[in-house]
Amino acid sequence: MGSKKSFLRYLLRQLVLVMLAFPLLAVGSSAEAAWQPELLVGLQKGAASVQLSSDSPLVIRDVASGKILAKKPARDSFSVTFSQGAFLVAGKKVMAGTAGIDFVVEDARQLAAQVSRIDGKAYRGAVRLLPGETGFTVINRVTTEEYLKGVVPEEMPPEWNMEAVKAQAIAARSFALSHRKRHSKDGYDLCATTHCQQYQGIRAERARSSEAIKATYGEVLTFQGRPIEALFHTDSGGMTENSEDVWGSRIPYLRSVKELHAKSYPWDKNISAEQFTAVLAKHGKTIGTLKSITLPPISFGKASAGRTSAGRAAQVRFAGTKGTAVVSGNDLRNWFGLKSTLFEMTYKGNVVMIHGYGWGHGLGLSQWGAKALADEKEYKYPAILAHYYQGTERKKLY
Known part of the structure; x- marks a missing residue:
């Protein structure tokens, strides 16, 4: 390293870099x-x-x-x-x-x-x-810790298994610190809505979630030395998703993993064919009168035409009297207010019937999945986090 003075200067530079980063x-x-x-x-x-x-x-x-x-x-x-x-x-x-x-x-x-x-x-x-x-x-x-007290109980029921709530606390802390300056053009770091994390201040606080925050004080998940974008959602429906199948870009720690329960959190939505095709046309997909829908059945763990390896709808083909259109599962979720892209579609009696599972984008930690791992497998929070965020390290940042 050289002289003692140069070594001290090196240590000072490292301290300054850390202070600038956080x-x-x-x-x-x-x-x-x-x-x-x-x-x-x-x-x-x-x-x-x-x-x-x-x-x-x-x-x-x-x-x-x-x-x-x-x-x-x-x-x-x-x-x-x-x-x-x-x-x-x-x-x-x-x-x-x-x-x-x-x-x-x-x-x-x-x-x-x-x-x-x-x-x-x-x-x-x-x-x-x-x-x-x-x-x-x-x-x-x-x-940060006081912020989390108003976030964690909004994102996960505090009465759930404490190990799941601890995992949620670390995910929320990691997400917040990885997204500092997300709203820099507006003059702040994070908003108080689901775009970032739901935050309600003191009126949201609960004793058990505050206990989980205190028990994991300062702990974050890191990848290559930086806090990760620890995404989470309500329920994966059976298998979480790879980042590239939602965003188009690969993030090493957001990998698809299977859950204890398949086809969880079922939901249904029925839409008249006229209303359905009108929404398609509004988004530039004019097909006339609907004739058929092409989407293979849900199968976990193996990609198929129109589906990701997690079983979610990647692309759905619609045929009508004026032509055909291929629409992504993500677009359909947004256009029709679907709970997830893990769905099946059938067309019968002039009605488009959508039957799906899960709630949310499917990336990162599944909250109901984390609860199942804690309740049924007796996983502690480090194991829960390692299951959903592969290749990450859990570190005490402060």
Whole structure:
């Protein structure tokens, strides 16, 4: 390595690289206090006004400069509006830069303990308001573990087997950290909907899911040293999917695996032939009066014409009086609001009958599948995660 000085310089560079990759925040003062990443979660866009309060004394800080613009006592409820390029806080003008303003505890190390109320709804962490052309964006500035408390019970029932809930906690943590800056053009990391992860703040929290989060504190799944895109869904229907059969690109750790139960979570949807062909025509697939549908039966583990190896519909052929059309299973799912692409289609009595299984895209962890592995095979959470995310490593990031 060379001299002692050069070695120290090398260590310093590595520390800087880590800090740049994961901007960290000191939180709390309890025995479990640690450094952990901070997340910006978008809650509202285009807001005209918002009512704020906090259990702690707050400072109003300009995000860009860090300058304290004003202070607010604890439990003081006040309104914020935005007009002519300036925020009005309780009727008083607060000038801030384009990066917005934070309503935050003065000692950033206490961010994890802060509780903010936004229009009466409680969230852990601070509030950031970002000015826009029409109204402003409301953002929750929150540490990762406190964010997860409002996510995990929304994504998986907390009363399920604790090993499945722990697996869900690690998947949610890995997903969040791998997707930081996903909404960077909007000024935050993640949204609070299913596009990212469902997040409802303190009102969603449950004791058992918080217990699972605490038991896996800081644990993430990594691939080649980085947190993975730990996708998950409700139920695979019998076999999860390869990433390239959904997205078109191969991700090494999102491989198709079989479940304990085949053809789980059955569902049905019937659509009149007229309505069906009208929707096809709306999307540029004009076939006239429907005559036939070509899609082979579901078979798990072996690809066939029109189906992936996981059994999902890859392409379906429709023949009509004005021609034929081939439509992908993913398009059919989106156009007709189907629960999954694991379906069979029949045409009888002027009705298109769709019978399917599972719920979701089929990538990564199947929540009902994880529950079955925990309940019936007594899998612990590391084994559940290894089943669904192949070739990954489980590491304690902080």
